[in-house]
Amino acid sequence: MVGLAAAFGSGAMTNSIAEIEDADCIFVIGSNTTSSHPLVATRIFRAIAKGAKLVVADPRKIQLALKADTHVRHNLGTDVALLNGMMHVILKNNWHDQQFVEERCEGFEEFKQLIDNYPPEKVAEITGVSADDIAKIAEYYAKAEAASIIYCMGITQHTTGVDNVKSLANLAMLTGNMGKESTGVNPLRGQNNVQGACDMGGLPNVYSGYQAVNVIDNQTKFESAWNAKLSDQIGLTIPFMLSGLSEGTLKALYVVGENPMVSDPDIGHVEKAIKNTEFLVVQDIFLTPTAELAHVVLPGTSFAEKDGTFTNTERRVQLLRKAIEPVGESKPDWEIIQEISNRFGYEMNYESAEDIMKEISTLTPSYGGITYERLQGDGLAWPCPDKEHPGTKFLHKDKFARGLGLFHAIDYQPPAEVVDDEYPFWLSTGRVHVHYHTGTMTRVSPTLHAEIPEGKLEMHPEDGERLGVRQGEKVKVASRRGEIIAKVILTDRVDVGVVFMPFHFVETCANVLTNPAHDPIAKIPEFKVCAVKVEKAA
Amino acid sequence: MDYKTVLTTCAYCGCGCGLYLEVLDGQAIGTIPSKTNPINEGKLCVKGWNIHEFVQHPKRLTKPLMRKNGALVETSWDEALDYTVSRLKEIKEAHGSDSIGFFASAKVTNEENYIIMKFARAAVGTNNVDHCARL
Ligand code: SF4
Numbered sequence: 001m002v003g004l005a006a007a008f009g010s011g012a013m014t015n016s017i018a019e020i021e022d023a024d025c026i027f028v029i030g031s032n033t034t035s036s037h038p039l040v041a042t043r044i045f046r047a048i049a050k051g052a053k054l055v056v057a058d059p060r061k062i063q064l065a066l067k068a069d070t071h072v073r074h075n076l077g078t079d080v081a082l083l084n085g086m087m088h089v090i091l092k093n094n095w096h097d098q099q100f101v102e103e104r105c106e107g108f109e110e111f112k113q114l115i116d117n118y119p120p121e122k123v124a125e126i127t128g129v130s131a132d133d134i135a136k137i138a139e140y141y142a143k144a145e146a147a148s149i150i151y152c153m154g155i156t157q158h159t160t161g162v163d164n165v166k167s168l169a170n171l172a173m174l175t176g177n178m179g180k181e182s183t184g185v186n187p188l189r190g191q192n193n194v195q196g197a198c199d200m201g202g203l204p205n206v207y208s209g210y211q212a213v214n215v216i217d218n219q220t221k222f223e224s225a226w227n228a229k230l231s232d233q234i235g236l237t238i239p240f241m242l243s244g245l246s247e248g249t250l251k252a253l254y255v256v257g258e259n260p261m262v263s264d265p266d267i268g269h270v271e272k273a274i275k276n277t278e279f280l281v282v283q284d285i286f287l288t289p290t291a292e293l294a295h296v297v298l299p300g301t302s303f304a305e306k307d308g309t310f311t312n313t314e315r316r317v318q319l320l321r322k323a324i325e326p327v328g329e330s331k332p333d334w335e336i337i338q339e340i341s342n343r344f345g346y347e348m349n350y351e352s353a354e355d356i357m358k359e360i361s362t363l364t365p366s367y368g369g370i371t372y373e374r375l376q377g378d379g380l381a382w383p384c385p386d387k388e389h390p391g392t393k394f395l396h397k398d399k400f401a402r403g404l405g406l407f408h409a410i411d412y413q414p415p416a417e418v419v420d421d422e423y424p425f426w427l428s429t430g431r432v433h434v435h436y437h438t439g440t441m442t443r444v445s446p447t448l449h450a451e452i453p454e455g456k457l458e459m460h461p462e463d464g465e466r467l468g469v470r471q472g473e474k475v476k477v478a479s480r481r482g483e484i485i486a487k488v489i490l491t492d493r494v495d496v497g498v499v500f501m502p503f504h505f506v507e508t509c510a511n512v513l514t515n516p517a518h519d520p521i522a523k524i525p526e527f528k529v530c531a532v533k534v535e536k537a538a
Numbered sequence: 539m540d541y542k543t544v545l546t547t548c549a550y551c552g553c554g555c556g557l558y559l560e561v562l563d564g565q566a567i568g569t570i571p572s573k574t575n576p577i578n579e580g581k582l583c584v585k586g587w588n589i590h591e592f593v594q595h596p597k598r599l600t601k602p603l604m605r606k607n608g609a610l611v612e613t614s615w616d617e618a619l620d621y622t623v624s625r626l627k628e629i630k631e632a633h634g635s636d637s638i639g640f641f642a643s644a645k646v647t648n649e650e651n652y653i654i655m656k657f658a659r660a661a662v663g664t665n666n667v668d669h670c671a672r673l
Binding site: 017018036037038039040042188189190191192193194195196197198199200201202203204205207208213222226227228229230231233234235236237238241244245249250251252253254255256257258260278279281284285286287291292294295296297298299300302303304305306308309310311312313314316317318319320321322323324325327328329330331332333334336337338339340341343344345346348350353356357359360378 | 542544545546547548549550551552553554555556559561564565566574575576577578581582583584585590592593594595597598599600601602603604605610615618619620621622623625626627629632633635636637638639640641642643644645646647648649650651652653654655656657658659660661662663664665666667668669670
């Protein structure tokens with residue numbers, strides 16, 4: 001999100017899900033949409049039926065790739081080079097939107113100079129995609145009347161994640177595919193309420209609505225509304241909290257509904273950090289591996305037992321309604337925190353989730369017009385600044401949130417860990433269609449569990465033959481950080497020299513292997529690429 | 539027999555499909571897609587169709603747990619909350635507000651995320667709040 005905010009001034013999906021079906025070209029990069037966001041994939045299929053071109057850039061032969069006009073399998077971690085190569089072709093052929101660039105953007109000259117250094121022949125060497133294919137996908141995207149970019153974790157989970165996103169922003173601005181129907185740069189958020197957790201200030205540097213904690217006006221506004229003295233020091237991100245725990249500078253950790261013992265890279269390091277915590281509270285609905293290490297576990301409720309709102313990936317705020325009574329003695333998470341706060345000596349008196357939304361809307365400009373009454377029906381997409389505002393379908397219509405759109409000149413950097421003689425395979429991680437995140441909910445669901453009960457390693461049949469492993473046999477997968485045993489699926493979904501593993505499963509936990517090296521700005525760990533060796537298990 | 543359907547929002551991915559939970563005598567027994575929701579227009583994926591299955595699963599936590607003599611054992615809300623608050627206070631006093639960290643959550647509601655960050659910032663006095671958006 002940091003990348004988009006730097007280019008446009010806002011980090012959210014620029015356009016709505018429904019608009020996708022009217023795009024003339026859809027460029028999907030680093031998103032296994034049919035698995036992770038099935039109902040977005042539906043819109044892509046409808047667009048194809050209406051005649052749209054589909055371009056897929058993904059190292060794996062994902063399901064969407066079978067429907068694509070062109071599928072390119074660029075080497076893992078070479079997204080920036082691929083995009084720069086496309087933009088080189090676009091500029092060379094004058095397919096860019098000169099008027100849009102001049103009137104709506106800045107930073108173009110420096111960017112243009114850098115793009116000069118990425119002729120398709122050179123990019124072909126880095127990415128493994130032919131110069132012809134680079135030219136072809138550039139043409140599809142640039143010549144379309146309305147072209148939409150869709151991306152997900154395949155773009156952000158790299159040490160160069162922010163660079164990748166800025167490059168996508170460059171591509172959209174260069175071709176004028178911004179601020180119009182069925183265009184834009186559209187990140188699909190992973191977990192269901194990632195957008196809402198960000199919007200609500202579940203981040204170390206901002207209050208709700210992205211109001212920075214180190215801006216004095218914001219600080220005084222929240223100090224008077226909350227009647228408390230607030231800190232203007234930006235807080236720690238999760239990777240820094242974990243190293244603080246290991247080093248003993250952070251003493252207590254309060255975890256709500258997260259399971260870092262399965263979700264975070266380099267589990268060995270996480271386990272050490274969590275075990276070193278002087279006081280660990282976990283609030284969740286199941287006894288997760290993280291909760292098992294806690295000093296206190298507080299039972300929260302599921303989405304079915306409470307009122308509230310979620311904000312989906314297209315910024316639409318929608319209602320949850322209580323359908324059943326809380327299981328056992330469990331309580332909605334806001335009630336638990338309120339009780340803790342009152343005992344702590346900071347008074348909170350909310351009677352309902354709706355009460356809390358009333359406070360949110362007075363303090364958060366983009367949610368200013370959001371009330372439970374107005375959310376009955378289809379919900380509202382922010383920004384929705386006042387009670388009359390109908391919500392916002394697509395962003396940056398006449399000008400960007402930051403004023404002018406900013407081009408960034410971005411050079412290609414190789415991934416933090418590359419294959420070598422000892423660790424000759426690229427390992428990539430991701431999701432499968434029936435499971436969700438660390439599997440705490442989906443894996444207790446009999447139907448979903450029966451579909452895919454365990455995590456298996458995908459490997460190309462040629463590699464399987466070379467290692468002498470057959471379909472379903474067990475292999476040992478090791479990286480510089482740890483090793484796991486898993487069964488093999490031989491499939492050409494992955495390329496020769498690449499293996500893939502879903503991350504939902506605690507028994508075959510792919511994150512034992514992954515690299516905690518993270519992007520210097522967004523602090524997203526490099527889940528998508530690391531080097532491993534694979535051998536037949538004894 | 540008391541049967542009802544309750545319109546709500548799917549909690550399994552960022553699409554945010556609208557669905558009805560079918561409730562029979564207080565048990566969530568099924569899922570029906572909303573036909574008018576602008577995102578899913580009457581469809582759901584395999585996760586959405588089965589989302590009622592985890593809700594009242596026997597493995598759900600039903601009581602607060604506290605570590606006593608090395609093991610997590612069931613306890614009362616009062617004891618769990620009082621103990622939590624006293625430990626947080628002690629640590630804040632001994633090591634300062636920034637020795638405490640919070641993981642908010644992409645799985646809980648907006649209102650809950652707001653309350654978590656308000657508690658961290660206004661009551662404890664730290665900006666050490668983050669969640670797995672990055673993941
Ligand atoms: S039904 Fe499927 S696509 Fe829709 S929100 Fe739920 S998980 Fe996502």
